[in-house]
Amino acid sequence: MRLLLKHGFATLISVLLGAAILVGCNAPAATPAQKPSSSEQSISLNGAGATFPAPLYTKWFDVYNKLTGVKINYQAIGSGAGISQITEGTVDFGASDGIMTAEQQAKAEAKSGPILHIPMTSGAVAIVYNLEGIGSGQLKLTGEVLANIYLKKISKWSDSSITALNPGLNLPDTAIAVIHRSDGSGTTYIFTNYLTKVSRDWSEQVGNATSVKWPGDIGGQGNAGVAGQVQQIPGAIGYVELAYAIQNKMTWAQIKNSSGNFVEPSLTATTKAAEGVTLPDDMKVMLTNSSNTDAYPIVGFTWILVYANQTDKSKGEALAKVLWWAIHDGQQYAAPLSYASLSEEAISKAEKEILSIKYQGNVLISR
Amino acid sequence: MVETAALFSIWDVIKYDAKCAELRDNLLSNNVVGSKKEGAGRYGDRIFSNLTLIFSLLMVAILAALVIVLYLDALPAINKFGFSFFTSTDWDPVKEIFGALPAIYGTLLSAAISLIIAVPISLGAAVFLSELSPAWLSRPGSFLIELLAAIPSVIIGLWGLFVLVPFVRNPVESWLGANLGFLPLFQGPPFGVGFLSAGVILAIMIIPIITAVSRDAIRAVPDSQREAMLALGATRWEVISRAVLPYCRSGLIGATILGLGRALGETMAVTMVIGNSYALTASLFSPGVTIASKVASEFSEASGDVFIGSLVALALVLLVITLVVNIIARLLVWRMTEMRPT
Numbered sequence: 001m002r003l004l005l006k007h008g009f010a011t012l013i014s015v016l017l018g019a020a021i022l023v024g025c026n027a028p029a030a031t032p033a034q035k036p037s038s039s040e041q042s043i044s045l046n047g048a049g050a051t052f053p054a055p056l057y058t059k060w061f062d063v064y065n066k067l068t069g070v071k072i073n074y075q076a077i078g079s080g081a082g083i084s085q086i087t088e089g090t091v092d093f094g095a096s097d098g099i100m101t102a103e104q105q106a107k108a109e110a111k112s113g114p115i116l117h118i119p120m121t122s123g124a125v126a127i128v129y130n131l132e133g134i135g136s137g138q139l140k141l142t143g144e145v146l147a148n149i150y151l152k153k154i155s156k157w158s159d160s161s162i163t164a165l166n167p168g169l170n171l172p173d174t175a176i177a178v179i180h181r182s183d184g185s186g187t188t189y190i191f192t193n194y195l196t197k198v199s200r201d202w203s204e205q206v207g208n209a210t211s212v213k214w215p216g217d218i219g220g221q222g223n224a225g226v227a228g229q230v231q232q233i234p235g236a237i238g239y240v241e242l243a244y245a246i247q248n249k250m251t252w253a254q255i256k257n258s259s260g261n262f263v264e265p266s267l268t269a270t271t272k273a274a275e276g277v278t279l280p281d282d283m284k285v286m287l288t289n290s291s292n293t294d295a296y297p298i299v300g301f302t303w304i305l306v307y308a309n310q311t312d313k314s315k316g317e318a319l320a321k322v323l324w325w326a327i328h329d330g331q332q333y334a335a336p337l338s339y340a341s342l343s344e345e346a347i348s349k350a351e352k353e354i355l356s357i358k359y360q361g362n363v364l365i366s367r
Numbered sequence: 368m369v370e371t372a373a374l375f376s377i378w379d380v381i382k383y384d385a386k387c388a389e390l391r392d393n394l395l396s397n398n399v400v401g402s403k404k405e406g407a408g409r410y411g412d413r414i415f416s417n418l419t420l421i422f423s424l425l426m427v428a429i430l431a432a433l434v435i436v437l438y439l440d441a442l443p444a445i446n447k448f449g450f451s452f453f454t455s456t457d458w459d460p461v462k463e464i465f466g467a468l469p470a471i472y473g474t475l476l477s478a479a480i481s482l483i484i485a486v487p488i489s490l491g492a493a494v495f496l497s498e499l500s501p502a503w504l505s506r507p508g509s510f511l512i513e514l515l516a517a518i519p520s521v522i523i524g525l526w527g528l529f530v531l532v533p534f535v536r537n538p539v540e541s542w543l544g545a546n547l548g549f550l551p552l553f554q555g556p557p558f559g560v561g562f563l564s565a566g567v568i569l570a571i572m573i574i575p576i577i578t579a580v581s582r583d584a585i586r587a588v589p590d591s592q593r594e595a596m597l598a599l600g601a602t603r604w605e606v607i608s609r610a611v612l613p614y615c616r617s618g619l620i621g622a623t624i625l626g627l628g629r630a631l632g633e634t635m636a637v638t639m640v641i642g643n644s645y646a647l648t649a650s651l652f653s654p655g656v657t658i659a660s661k662v663a664s665e666f667s668e669a670s671g672d673v674f675i676g677s678l679v680a681l682a683l684v685l686l687v688i689t690l691v692v693n694i695i696a697r698l699l700v701w702r703m704t705e706m707r708p709t
Contacts, residue, residue, distance in 0.1 A: 078667035104670065175556055182643030182660075184460075184668025207461030210668040218560055218654045219643025221664065228528055233536075233558060 043318045044071035049082020049095030052123055052186050052241060053302045056339050057095070060330045061322075070318050079186050080210060086305050087111060092319055094305035097123070097186020098210060099284045113309045117284050118323055118353050119301040119346050121331075121339040124270040125191045126245035126252040127298070129237045130230050131157065131172065137264045139253040140165045143198030143289070143297065146255070149176055149237060151201060152216045157235060165256075172235065179229045179238035182219025184211040190300035191239050194288040198297075239298075242270065243338035259293040269296035270340035279349050301346070310359045320357045320365045327351065437683045444676035452680060458645040458661075460669070465677035467684055469647045473562070473655040474685065477637065478630040480566025480651070485574045486623055492574075493581035493622075498607055509582065516575030524636035527568040532559040532640055535567065540652055551649040560642035563651040568636050573626035580625055584618025585611060617703040624696035631689055634659040658685040 047057075054076035061072035077085075079096040086094030087108040099117060100108070108115050127146065129139060141149075145161050148154045154161060158173040181188045189210045196203040206212050218233075220226035223244040230238040230250075242265050245252055254262040263269050273290035287299045304323060310316025327350045331341040342350065357364050444452060444465060455466020492512065496505050536559030543553040588611050596610040612619070634657075642654020643664060658681050669675045 080668035080670045083670065101670070177556070177558060182638065183664040186668075209461045210670075211460050211665050213457065213459035213461065214644070217642075217644060218558055219656075219664075221638050221643070225528075225639065229560065232533055 043314060044073065045092045045315060045319055045322070046073050046075075046090075047082075047093040047095060047304070048075040048077050048085045048091045049305070050079045050097045050186055050302055051076040052097050053095065053121055053339065055243075056121060056334060056337050059333050059337060060326055063333065064322055064325060064330075067325075068321075070322060072322060078184070079189075080184060083305065086115065086307075092306075092315060095120075095303065096305055097300065097302045098189040099286070099303075100305070112307050112311070114307070115305050116308050116353050116357070117282060117303040117305060118327075118350050119283050119342060120304050120326055121334050121342065122270055122274060122287060122299055122301050122346075123186075123190070124242035124265045124273075124296050124300075124340065125187055125194075125239050125298040126242045126250065126265040127237065127239055127255060128227065128230050128245055128250045128252050130232075130234055130251070132234065134169055134171075134251070136249075136251040137254055138166075138169060140256070140262050141253050142256040143194065147195045147199030147202040150178055150180070150195065150215065151199075151205065152178065153201075174235040177229075177233045177236040178214075178217045179226050179233075179236055180214050180219055181211070181223075181226055181239075182221050185222075186210065186300075186302065187223070187239065187241050188212065190286070190288060191298060193286045193300065194298045197289045242267075242340075246338045255297050257293070257295055257297040258289050258291055261293060263294065263296045265296045265298070267335055267338065267340045269294060270299050271343050272296070273299040274301070274343040274346045277345070279345055281349060281352065283346070283349050283353060299340075306357065308357060310357060310364065313359045313364070316357060316359045317364045320354055323354050324351070324365065327354070434683075434686065437679055437686065441676050441680035441683050443672040444680040447673055448677075452677070453684075456645075456647050460665075460674050463671065463673045465673070465680075467658075467677075467681055469645050470656050470658045470661050470681055471684060471688070472647055473641070474631055474657040474659070474688065476562055476655070477565040477569055477641065477657055478627055480562060481569030481573055481630045482623065482627060484567065484570035485577055485626060488570075489574050489577035489581055489622070489626070490619065492578045493585055494607055494612075496578070497582045497585040498611065499603075509579070512575050512578050515571075516579065520572065520633060520636040521639075523568060523572055524639035527564060527636055527640040531567060532564050535559050535564045539563070544652070552651050555648070555650045555652045557652055558642060558654060560640055561650075561652050561654045562641065565637050565641040565655070565657070566651075568640050569630045569633055572633060572636060573630050576629060577622045577626040580622035581615075581619050584615040584622060587618065588614045617700040620696060620699050620703065624692060627692055627696075628689055631692065632659055632685065634663045638663060658682070658688075 054074065057074045057076075061074055065071055074095075075091075079098055082091075082094040082096050083100055083104055085091045087104065089112055094115075096117075100115065105115060127141060131139065141162070142165065145154065145165065148161070155175055156173060157171045157176055163169075163171055189208065192202075192206065192208045192212055195206070196208040206215070218229055220229045220238070223240045226238040226240050227244065227248060227250060230236045240250065244250075245265070252265055254264050256262050272292045273287040273295040275295075276292050277287075277290055279285055283301070283303070285301070287295075287301060289297050290299065304326075306319060306323070310319070327342060327347050331347075334341045351367075355363060355366065448455070448465065452465065452467050453471070454468055455464070456468050457464045457466045458469070459465070492508075496508050496512075500508060536557050540553075540557030540559065540563065544555075544557055547553045592610045592614055593606050596606045601609070637657055638660035641656060641660060643656055643660060644654035645656050645661075646653065648655070662678050662682050662685075666675075666678050669678055
């Protein structure tokens, strides 16, 4: 009996093994038929950087891989790390929510030439709050009031500067608990960039960076950390990425834009920020406080960073192609993932940038 | 804290090594292991001992490399700020002015709160498990405590954020603020997040370690000690407080320091509940920061040599603090061992 069992086992295993080998032999023959047999087949690109656009990039590169066979790895390690990786040349492209500083650009330029900032999508920062009985979109704030709240100059919700903006609301006489991001982040960069533009006090005392010297109160780790604190503490105010706020149905405020309109954060109002405004050719521009009358004011691009002069022809070409695809066909994937698509103006500027990518003085792709 | 764990394991290895040597000598002298196989055996022994020597030197080399790399990366900050890095309370990435005092203070304060909470509880639990509990309870009890030690810190952090923090805010902090608000310790708005929550979270994380190590230390006390005490007519309390605990003092201190080591270096859970505000305040209610949480929060987005250098310098400070704590502990344990009646 035992012997029989043993034999049975051996037979079973050999049958399984045989099947596996058969399947294994069949597989490679089947795959190439599904994919275009271009020279790009074996190309793989590596990128690293911003965490904010990572879900969109992952989706893009997955779709693009199925379309063309080009494999793109993206590591969401943060904008700062993305900038240093592209500077060191350890990746084929970097990604950042902020513009590289003059110092960073000089460092990269000395190493491998100028770096292009190509916009991929834009993000907005929603101001969220926890006030009983006051729903989403009901509270109105201006940039200056927001700056003064974050500077701790306005410490109560019943402060006259807030009640003056919200005559219909019954604002409580409670302290404002100010929540900020404790980790360095592109969201903080966009938010502080906006405050720097609208408040002289803010620009003098605090300034604009991925992490700053906060006058108060509590730091939360990531969007989730900030959202968690805001939801827990009555009277709290915080800022999170719009995508996060939408997905978690948070209570957000209307912010007065530079034309004097109060605007709720939304994907359309985000895209508007780059419409009808003059954009520089190099696209190194912060969209905050846009002059478009319908724009939400706390908005910024997120960029992919590539060297203007590529050192590997086939890789450079593949990179230019995927970026071209991303700013055209790729834009349809933005809205379902709560990202704002690029405006016409932004796309045409980005096109020019991509077409200017060169290898040994020659352009890599043309229209 | 990795460094602490490494240090302790080196000591354990040394201790274990001494035990092994003793055992081997015993075996040899009793002729259990003969000296017949000298030829081949000697070779193997030599290779083995060289191999282990290399491994142990590797550990020392890793520590040295760690210190050197940290120092080199921290140089831009050290050159710019010098000693004022330790006394300044600023942390301004925009103006590139950095000081470590609030982080050092926060690290020590949160660790101190956690020890104040954890040590009595752990000691009580260890005494109960090893001396008083019935056998059927002792084993599952120990098992559960060790299980607590195995919970990843991010999970404890999440629990802290969603369960502990609201509880600390109300009723704990509101009650303390209303009734003991005259003390500087309990002033300010009750946010929930802050030093108090961080201390409690840390206490929860170090209780299992301190309990487990203390329990083993207490169990290692020879029964003759207890019997001698009982023979003198001592009560159970007297046996424990006058014979057992003094006998294993060094083990208990070792256990506490092991817990302190983890409390000093714990990152994730603390970051989630401490509030991450770079300020130097006496109130336990106020949000604060620890070295580990600051480094973990800001490192990935930091740019510029001085900013990164300052974060690395913070890490270096943490390393030095843990080393100093461990050295003090070692000295204490040595002194205790020498003084112990044999």
